[in-house]
Amino acid sequence: MFRLLFAMFLGRSAGRLSRLFGRGGSAIPGLIAEKIDPRVIEKLASTIGQGVVVVTGTNGKTTTTKMLVRVLESAGHSVVTNPTGSNLARGVATTLMETASWRGRVVADLAVFEIDEAAVRKVGPRLSPRLLVVTNLARDQLDRFGELATTAGHIRVAVEVSETVVLNADDPMVTALGDGRDPGSVRLFAAVGEIRAGMPSDSNLYADGRGRVDSPAADVLLERVVSTGDGQEITLRLPAGERLDVTLQVPGAYNGYNAAAAALAALILDVEPGAIPAALESMPPAFGRGQVVEFSGKRVKILLVKNPAGFNQVIRLLAGADPGPVLVAINDLDADGRDVSWLWDARVEDLDQSGHAFGTSGIRAADMALRLKYAGIDSWSDTDLKAALDRAVAAAGPGATVHIVPTYTAMMRLLEILNPGRSAREVWT
Amino acid sequence: MTELVLAHLYPAEMNIYGDTGNVIVLRKRAEWRGIGMRIDPVGVGDTYDFTSADIVFSGGGQDRSQEDVADDLQRRSDDIHAAVADGTVFLTVCGTYQLFGRRFVTHDHTEMPGIGVFAAETVAGDVRMIGNIVVESEWGRLVGFENHSGRTFLDEGQQHLGSVVKGYGNNERREGEGAVTANAFGTYLHGSLLPKNPALADEMLGRALARRGLDARLESLDDSSEQRAAAAAADRP
Numbered sequence: 001m002f003r004l005l006f007a008m009f010l011g012r013s014a015g016r017l018s019r020l021f022g023r024g025g026s027a028i029p030g031l032i033a034e035k036i037d038p039r040v041i042e043k044l045a046s047t048i049g050q051g052v053v054v055v056t057g058t059n060g061k062t063t064t065t066k067m068l069v070r071v072l073e074s075a076g077h078s079v080v081t082n083p084t085g086s087n088l089a090r091g092v093a094t095t096l097m098e099t100a101s102w103r104g105r106v107v108a109d110l111a112v113f114e115i116d117e118a119a120v121r122k123v124g125p126r127l128s129p130r131l132l133v134v135t136n137l138a139r140d141q142l143d144r145f146g147e148l149a150t151t152a153g154h155i156r157v158a159v160e161v162s163e164t165v166v167l168n169a170d171d172p173m174v175t176a177l178g179d180g181r182d183p184g185s186v187r188l189f190a191a192v193g194e195i196r197a198g199m200p201s202d203s204n205l206y207a208d209g210r211g212r213v214d215s216p217a218a219d220v221l222l223e224r225v226v227s228t229g230d231g232q233e234i235t236l237r238l239p240a241g242e243r244l245d246v247t248l249q250v251p252g253a254y255n256g257y258n259a260a261a262a263a264l265a266a267l268i269l270d271v272e273p274g275a276i277p278a279a280l281e282s283m284p285p286a287f288g289r290g291q292v293v294e295f296s297g298k299r300v301k302i303l304l305v306k307n308p309a310g311f312n313q314v315i316r317l318l319a320g321a322d323p324g325p326v327l328v329a330i331n332d333l334d335a336d337g338r339d340v341s342w343l344w345d346a347r348v349e350d351l352d353q354s355g356h357a358f359g360t361s362g363i364r365a366a367d368m369a370l371r372l373k374y375a376g377i378d379s380w381s382d383t384d385l386k387a388a389l390d391r392a393v394a395a396a397g398p399g400a401t402v403h404i405v406p407t408y409t410a411m412m413r414l415l416e417i418l419n420p421g422r423s424a425r426e427v428w429t
Numbered sequence: 430m431t432e433l434v435l436a437h438l439y440p441a442e443m444n445i446y447g448d449t450g451n452v453i454v455l456r457k458r459a460e461w462r463g464i465g466m467r468i469d470p471v472g473v474g475d476t477y478d479f480t481s482a483d484i485v486f487s488g489g490g491q492d493r494s495q496e497d498v499a500d501d502l503q504r505r506s507d508d509i510h511a512a513v514a515d516g517t518v519f520l521t522v523c524g525t526y527q528l529f530g531r532r533f534v535t536h537d538h539t540e541m542p543g544i545g546v547f548a549a550e551t552v553a554g555d556v557r558m559i560g561n562i563v564v565e566s567e568w569g570r571l572v573g574f575e576n577h578s579g580r581t582f583l584d585e586g587q588q589h590l591g592s593v594v595k596g597y598g599n600n601e602r603r604e605g606e607g608a609v610t611a612n613a614f615g616t617y618l619h620g621s622l623l624p625k626n627p628a629l630a631d632e633m634l635g636r637a638l639a640r641r642g643l644d645a646r647l648e649s650l651d652d653s654s655e656q657r658a659a660a661a662a663a664d665r666p
């Protein structure tokens with residue numbers, strides 16, 4: 001006990017000092033505390049009365065985490081959760097310490113942690129999750145993970161120590177994580193065929209439907225998705241056959257999947273179905289995830305892309321949007337992935353009838369312009385992001401939306417340029 | 430209208446790093462010259478007569494996929510050798526390129542047999558050779574992105590695709606990049622390879638047409654976008 005309290009004291013002091021010197025660094029308290037007491041996560045997590053939920057996967061883990069937290073809070077739970085981007089062990093340790101009393105107890109009855117899919121192998125077992133949610137598995141930045149099978153192996157370690165798992169039944173590699181478990185401890189979410197057809201999982205991204213299997217019976221099924229401009233209306237079918245109609249502020253069928261995952265997790269945690277829609281509806285889109293920002297009197301919407309599966313989701317959304325300027329900004333710094341080969345794996349051809357006016361920017365603007373050319377789409381280019389943004393915005397008619405599709409570091413630069421204000425500054429990774 | 434046939438070998442198994450872009454580019458550059466292109470996907474276990482194809486393409490994949498593919502490739506070895514002898518154009522990238530050599534020796538010293546189209550052997554290594562790569566070749570400067578730890582060594586007399594200006598190529602000794610036997614090309618260049626290297630794409634189309642006894646002269650295209658993308662990539666680490 002003394003060791004834990006001493007670790008917390010030093011960690012918190014280091015955190016205050018680091019903030020004092022202007023280094024945000026939410027990792028520092030956790031990093032220091034773990035040096036003093038390597039079991040700081042285990043000890044603090046075990047004090048959370050109703051247990052810990054872990055959310056992992058390639059795309060959608062941040063949104064799913066935020067949705068679940070909202071639903072749980074609306075049902076009267078006090079919930080601790082890690083800030084966006086702090087999804088490694090030290091981020092979890094910091095969050096637990098900041099919410100713990102001086103007696104070393106976390107003041108919350110539930111925790112929901114988003115964990116990076118490569119870190120979940122180590123962090124998962126330390127949290128002994130009551131529930132583990134796996135959103136999907138896709139090839140991320142190609143030079144970050146060599147092998148998808150390796151990532152699945154990391155997650156499997158966490159699956160084995162979790163009481164119940166919530167899995168995406170439309171993603172074969174994710175569904176396979178439930179193999180060999182007691183069936184009662186595996187719960188599934190999925191979408192009807194019509195929606196699933198437009199959402200290729202990475203396992204069948206290139207196979208033109210070959211090898212696609214029908215999803216096993218799902219506990220929560222995404223039955224309907226209707227875009228409503230900036231957001232969408234969805235219908236979720238629950239295990240008892242009951243249906244929930246939900247109006248989401250976040251766009252894109254992939255967020256329908258995230259809502260299905262969050263709803264299923266909430267039901268397993270004994271939330272009343274009636275409490276779910278209002279809580280999901282209250283969730284605003286974040287910067288880079290469809291939030292609309294006002295710039296030079298125009299509506300600008302930013303849609304971050306990191307990998308071909310995510311790019312295909314954005315392409316689907318753009319294909320259904322009203323014609324307007326679209327700016328794709330591709331950087332190739334370490335945080336973006338240095339290899340831009342993945343642009344050729346995305347179904348850019350699906351945009352050739354969209355009517356949008358395309359521009360490209362970023363360090364690899366020329367690569368994106370070339371990808372568009374071979375999809376039969378003309379574009380203009382300007383590697384300077386500020387100049388390109390001005391050009392795209394100037395081309396927008398009154399009331400039109402300018403869509404910007406940046407990689408991670410291009411999005412960070414946009415954040416500076418657009419300066420959307422404090423409340424919107426939370427950046428999603 | 431003339432129609433060429435491209436066999437896309439293992440589209441489901443060997444499909445990472447954007448190698449599919451090569452197929453997109455070959456088809457488009459044929460279409461822009463009024464030449465049609467039919468794409469035949471050929472998966473593990475499918476029957477396929479390679480003499481019916483003008484061009485055969487296969488890309489890189491994850492290690493596990495490569496093992497599945499290695500077995501399947503053994504069954505096709507005679508057919509593929511016959512097609513190579515017949516002048517069919519082959520483009521193999523990374524994982525398939527390695528299996529078109531004689532063998533791949535893995536980390537635990539087990540041996541994955543190849544089919545020996547190229548007089549070459551690949552040995553697993555500890556260095557990940559990753560980054561943008563520039564190669565000087567008979568078909569001009571080639572630009573791509575390599576990402577491999579296998580080190581490929583060519584026999585004396587086996588022709589390279591080109592010499593390495595920047596990056597690694599076949600191995601960390603920078604002894605050249607890729608291999609060429611008749612109309613069969615092997616390379617480590619992803620990126621994808623052909624979008625930024627249109628002269629090589631046209632070379633392949635021209636050879637495919639010539640093999641059919643057709644006019645192999647292709648009308649020139651405006652490749653300024655291709656050149657800009659190649660120049661941008663060549664400058665990156």
Ligand SMILES: [Zn+2]
Nearest residue numbers: 489523576577
């Ligand atoms: Zn490779």
